[in-house]
Amino acid sequence: MNRQTLQGAVLVVGAALSLSLPNAALRGPHAWRPHLDGPPVAHTGGFGELTCQECHAENALNAPGSILGIEGVPTRFQPGEQYRIAIVLQSDDMERAGFQAAVRFTAGNLGGEQAGRLAPIDTRTVVRRSATNGVEYVQHSPGGSAIAPGALATWVFWWTAPRDQGTVVFHVAANSANGDNSPLGDLIYTIHETTQAATIPR
Secondary structure: OOHHHHHHHHHHHHHHHHHHHHHHHOOOOOOOOOOOOOOOOOOOOOOOOOOHHHOOOOOOOOOOOEEEEEEOOOOEEOOOOEEEEEEEEEEOOOOEEEEEEEEEEOOHHHOOOEOOEEEEOOOOEEEEEOOOOOOEEEEEOOHHHOOEOOOEEEEEEEEEOOOOOOEEEEEEEEEEEOOOOOOOOOEEEEEEEEEEEOOOOO
C-alpha cells in the first residue's frame, strides 16, 4: 500500500469512528439519550451518587470554562420557612444546559434523608422523587434546558425548610452542553452548600 492509499484509508477510518461514536453510545442497556426532560434521579454527586459525567465523560469534572453557583441558601434557616433558591450556570460556549439538585441532612439519624420539601416556581423546573430512597430531586424541565442570551442558565425553585433541627446540604450537578445531541464535548460541574437550623430561643 503506497503512502497516498494509506492516508486515504486513515481518513476513512477516522471519519467512520467520528460518525459512529455518538451512535454507538445510543445503543445497549445503558444507552445514552439527550436528557432534555432532566437526568435520571440521584445524579447530584452527593452522598456517593454519580453525576452527569456518567454519560458526559469526555471532559474532566469541574473543568475551567464555566461558573456554577447557588443563590438564596440562608446561613441559618427557620424551620418550616419557604426560601427561593436559584441555580445559576454561566459559560461562554454553552448552547443548552441542565441541572439536578437535592437537599438532605448531613449527618445523624437523618443523615442522607430528605431535608424539607422542594417545589417548582415556574415551568423551567420539575421535581422527581426517587423510588429507591424517597429523596426529592429538582431538575430542569424539557423547556428548562434553553438558555438566555449571553450563555446564562438560571433555574429557580422553592425550598421549604424542614421542621427538624440539624445541618442541611444542597448538592447540585449541572451540564454546560454544546447542543449537538451527543454525550461529547459537554462540561459537567458540581457544587454544594450547607445551612443550619436557627437556634430556637428557650
